[in-house]
Amino acid sequence: MYTKYTISIFLLIRTLFFDRNYLVFSFQANWYAIIIAKLFGVKIVTRSNTAPEGWSNSFIKKKIYRFVINFADKIIVNSNEFKQSIKRYFNVNSICIYNL
16 A cells, blocks of 8 residues: 555656646645645645544544645545534535536
8 A cells, every 4th residue: 555655646646746737636634745745836636535523533634634635736535424424523515526
């Protein structure tokens, strides 16, 4: 799993280093991608499909994620319940696009 992240991060950095004319689309609201995109001045859209209630029990995790997710240009969720949950937990506005 960490190998996949390492390779993906390397490829993203290499791509953006040579050409910043991209829009990064990140699944699972990947905070590594958000940080890298913002360091390179590139717009990023994230998609979150995991309920924050399940993994944000740690106070530190919740604070870090709240800080990082606010740098995303757009956040996409797949239901109105997620939209409300993301707003409640992280105080961010998201766009609901249903899975079909």
